[in-house]
Amino acid sequence: MRVLLALLLSSAAFASETMRIAVGPDSSKVVLEGDALRVGADSDEASYEPFSAAKVTLSLAAGKLQVEGAPSPSPALRFRSGEDGAGIIQVNGVRVRGDVVVLFGKTQLAAVNVLPLEDYLVGVLGSEMPKSFPPEALKAQAVAARTYALNKKLEQYGQPYHLGSSVISQVYKGLDVEDPRTREAVESTRGQVMTFQLQPIEAYFHASCGGRTETGLDALGRDLPYLQAVDCPCGRLATSHWTLNLKPADLKPLGAAKGGAIKVQGRSSTGRARRVEVGTRSMDAVTFRERIGYMKLKSLNFEIEKSRDGWTLEGSGFGHGAGMCQWGARVYAEKGWDYRKILQHYYPGTELQTLYE
Numbered sequence: 001m002r003v004l005l006a007l008l009l010s011s012a013a014f015a016s017e018t019m020r021i022a023v024g025p026d027s028s029k030v031v032l033e034g035d036a037l038r039v040g041a042d043s044d045e046a047s048y049e050p051f052s053a054a055k056v057t058l059s060l061a062a063g064k065l066q067v068e069g070a071p072s073p074s075p076a077l078r079f080r081s082g083e084d085g086a087g088i089i090q091v092n093g094v095r096v097r098g099d100v101v102v103l104f105g106k107t108q109l110a111a112v113n114v115l116p117l118e119d120y121l122v123g124v125l126g127s128e129m130p131k132s133f134p135p136e137a138l139k140a141q142a143v144a145a146r147t148y149a150l151n152k153k154l155e156q157y158g159q160p161y162h163l164g165s166s167v168i169s170q171v172y173k174g175l176d177v178e179d180p181r182t183r184e185a186v187e188s189t190r191g192q193v194m195t196f197q198l199q200p201i202e203a204y205f206h207a208s209c210g211g212r213t214e215t216g217l218d219a220l221g222r223d224l225p226y227l228q229a230v231d232c233p234c235g236r237l238a239t240s241h242w243t244l245n246l247k248p249a250d251l252k253p254l255g256a257a258k259g260g261a262i263k264v265q266g267r268s269s270t271g272r273a274r275r276v277e278v279g280t281r282s283m284d285a286v287t288f289r290e291r292i293g294y295m296k297l298k299s300l301n302f303e304i305e306k307s308r309d310g311w312t313l314e315g316s317g318f319g320h321g322a323g324m325c326q327w328g329a330r331v332y333a334e335k336g337w338d339y340r341k342i343l344q345h346y347y348p349g350t351e352l353q354t355l356y357e
Contacts (some may be wrong), residue, residue, distance in 0.1 A: 017356075019120045019149060020101070020161040021111075021172055023091050026108040030058045032100055034089040036079030042076040051079070058102045060109050065102065072112075078114070088175060095133070095175040096123075096166075099145035103160055112161045121186045123147055124170045126177030129206075129326055137329040138185035139339035142350070143323050144168055146186075147193040149205040155201065167294075189339070191356035194347055196226050201350055206319025207326050210301045211235020213346065216320030218268040222322075226347045230268050232328035235334075239327065240316050242298050247310035254278045254291055262304060263312050272300040272321065281302045323347065 033055045040046035042211050056079070058067055065072040080099045081087025089100050091111045098115025113120075119144055129141045148170060153162040165172040194201050204216070216227025234240050251262060252334060265275040265282060273285035289297045302315030324346040332342050340352055 013176070014352065017117045017118050017211065018098075018115060019153060021113045021115070021120060022094065022105075022141050022164045023094055023100075023111045023113050023163060023172075023174070024078070024163045026105040026110050027092075027155075028108050029059050029124050030092060030102050030109050030111045032056050032058070032089055032102070032111075034079070035087055036082050037089075038080050038085070040080075041074055042078045042103065046078060048078075048085075060104070062297060063104065065109070067105060069238045070219060093280070097175060105160065110160065113165075115202070117146065117149065118186055119189060120172065122178050122183050123172045123174050124149075125182040125185060126179055127171035127173045131181050133326075133330045134184060134332040134333035136339045136342065137182060137326070138187050138344040140324065141196055141205070141326065141334075142182075142185045142189045142194050143194060143205040143343060144205050146189070147195075147200050148205075150193055151200040151202055153348075174196065191354050192352055193355055194343060194350040195353050196224075196350050200347055201226055201347060203347065204320070204323035205326060205346075206301075206321055206323065207316075208234050208237075208240045208298060208316075208318045209325040210240050210316030211320045212270050213323065213325055213328075214268065214270050214272055216322050218270070218274070219320040220320035224233065226350050227322050228348060229250075230345060232325045233331040234325050234327040235316060237327060237331070240318070242312055242315050242318075244296060244298075244302075244313040244315070245307065245310060246292070246313065249277055250310070254281065254283070254288070264304060268338060270301070270321070273297065273302065274300075 016076050035054060037051040037054060038048035039051045040048040042169065056068060057067060065075055077298055078099050078101045079089060081089045092132065096113045097119050098113055100112055101112040103110055124145045125138065125142055129138060138304050149163065156162045194203055202222060206222065211232055213230050215229050216224045263277050264273045265277050268274055275282055276285050276288040285300050289300060290291040299315055299317035299319060299321060301317045302313045305312045306354040329342050343352065
């Protein structure tokens with residue numbers, strides 16, 4: 001990775017660096033729409049020919065790419081809108097800037113949005129953080145998202161795409177979430193990334209930690225020196241606290257027999273659950289949360305009490321808890337912290353570097 005980063009840093013073209021983002025899950029059909037569609041090979045140097053319609057359906061047959069039911073001359077096709085490629089393309093209902101490549105993924109078709117890194121970040125910022133947050137919090141999020149994206153791009157070097165568009169990567173909803181406030185946050189921090197030992201860090205973030213962030217090791221299995229547990233003011237916010245009622249039927253798929261118990265078997269240094277006993281079965285707490293549902297069981301920072309018809313979980317925080325807490329960043333920004341101070345608090349020991357302007 002260090003060699004790749006050195007190449008990027010020495011390149012005058014880094015300022016126009018692009019990202020390749022898989023829009024939505026792989027599927028057997030991809031529908032594209034745009035004015036003055038043009039098509040070419042999946043190459044930055046490709047020449048583009050006008051397409052015959054403003055809408056095109058690409059499908060898969062016998063492992064081969066089909067265009068309107070006819071075999072494609074290439075295993076990957078790249079579409080753009082407008083004579084200069086500056087138009088908007090709608091891919092499976094999502095409006096995006098830049099080009100869209102359709103190719104054969106692991107088992108089905110993947111629709112990959114190819115666009116400048118800074119434009120991608122505007123779509124991420126509008127998806128990951130409320131646009132109403134203070135400017136300094138938005139700037140901190142912009143730098144974290146840029147750093148995370150660049151880290152993953154280097155990690156996925158040579159692959160068909162660098163990131164997905166869901167919460168598993170960074171949420172990206174394209175043009176529909178763009179806003180003057182989010183674009184200003186991206187433009188005012190243009191080219192800035194956090195580094196550790198000259199490499200872009202794994203800049204994880206989450207909605208709310210509940211009062212103290214989690215270490216990278218305990219939250220994600222990533223023992224990184226800049227992902228340490230730090231205090232956070234979000235624990236004093238009502239939005240950080242939640243209650244979940246579980247009934248025996250909710251736990252049956254997890255191995256809890258009728259009348260079985262549910263309890264925390266072990267906790268991390270910040271008090272988050274590490275292992276949970278469900279009936280006669282013991283499981284990793286991360287697995288427990290996944291099975292219950294990430295939106296229902298918002299974090300692993302919870303206590304359990306028996307209720308009349310099941311169990312009540314009282315908890316705080318939303319997300320894995322590692323890295324920057326978005327609601328905490330909001331509180332710090334409202335207290336007058338700038339984005340640099342916010343980032344240094346949540347990613348101790350890192351440096352803020354400007355790779356391009």
